[in-house]
Amino acid sequence: MSLRTRLTLLFTAIVSILLALFCGLLYGLAERYREQEFQNRLQAEAQTAGHLLVGQERVGPALYKLLDKNQLTVLPQEEIIIYNASNQLIYESGTDYLTVSPATLARIRQQKRMYWRETNREIVGILFTEQRATSVIFASAVDTYGHRTLQDLARLLAVGWGVMTGLMLLAGRFFAGRTLQPINQINQRIDTITASNLSRRLPEGDTGDELAQLAQRFNRMLNRLEDAFRLQRSFVAHASHELRTPLTAITGQLEVSLLAGDETDELRATLRSVLDDVRGLNRMANGLLGLASASMDSSAVPMVPVLVDSLLRQIQLEFQRLQPLYTVHLHIDSPDTDWHLMGSEPLLRTAFFNLIDNGGKFSADHTVSVALTASPRFLHVTVHNSGSLVPADQLTTIFSPFQRGSNATGLPGHGIGLALTERIVKLHQGQIQVDSSLEFGTTFTVILPR
Structure with missing residues (x-):
């Protein structure tokens, strides 16, 4: 069942039930x-029968029956019964629709008024008192017009x-179709x-409702996916290029050695060159693995307390x-400061190692100065x-994988270290700034936040 159908049925059911309750309430009040x-x-x-039959200005029963018979406002199937103080029947209209028991007479004398129904007949009994004489008068009839009106009302309400x-x-x-139309457009x-x-x-519209917010969040997700796919394609392209160069060099050197029949010393020199290329490949592979590890969600990386000053001393000794x-000068601002933070020690070691190695590589005397300071919230x-100047227009691109500054020409590296560090x-x-x-x-x- 489609969402449009479910919403339609739910909306109709709610309104129908509320409307039925309203109709029932209206019928009940009527x-x-x-x-x-x-x-x-x-x-x-x-009361009228009491005044005319047992009151001061009474008329005869025969005259009252005549008046009652020819009265235009007489009730359908009306019957009047009067009992005196001794519970003796003194008047009955003669239709004999109603039978009264002594218990009923006693209850009316006690309650002074009583109403009840027998099938479709409605009866009212009252205690009529005039000149110290009490009588019990019953008036009963069938409300044909009222019931017919209610039936018409019930049919009208139904x-x-x-x-x-x-x-x-x-x-x-x-x-429901109008409301869900944006969802259909989103699906398409x-x-x-x-x-x-x-x-x-996706079209976001300008309504600002929940559907517009959904489209905005979906578009932001697409932005992240597009960036990830673009980065992946760039990463694969650059990695393929960087891997192809040393592999081509290794292949060429081995083929030349096999064809030339070099002496032992020349073969050893070739093997040393191949070994250097293999070590370079190994460093590149480690860098690629580090990039893959650092690209995962932070919730998947175990975070433990890390003592940063101790970590930097270990890197200096290494x-x-x-x-x-290389000469590494390490300055720690205050030995008494708490240098703990929550992080991954292996990843932080890699980041600081890359920065120090990068600094020593680009410095003419291979000297690097490292300083550790603290603020209330950050380390x-x-x-x-x-070393040489990094052009201003390249200060942001050096953090992209396989991107190196123009000052790196002729120096070993693959453009992975800074990207991994960032x-x-x-x-x-x-944050990292340069x-x-x-x-x-x-x-x-x-x-780094403390």
């Missing part, structure tokens, strides 16, 4: 008013309920969006062991080198 009105007329008939339910069904289907537009056509967007020609790690910093809800000038050199600043 019935109560008819009953109360008929009771008043019966009581008036009983027909009106049926007609209104049908109209509600048509109106509900029409308005979604069907045209494919992996090769992610630039298309550089002294791996790169004897700041700055990595400075006095993703690791963003994974920790931090400033470069001929006078002060290049400084990378990492800001």
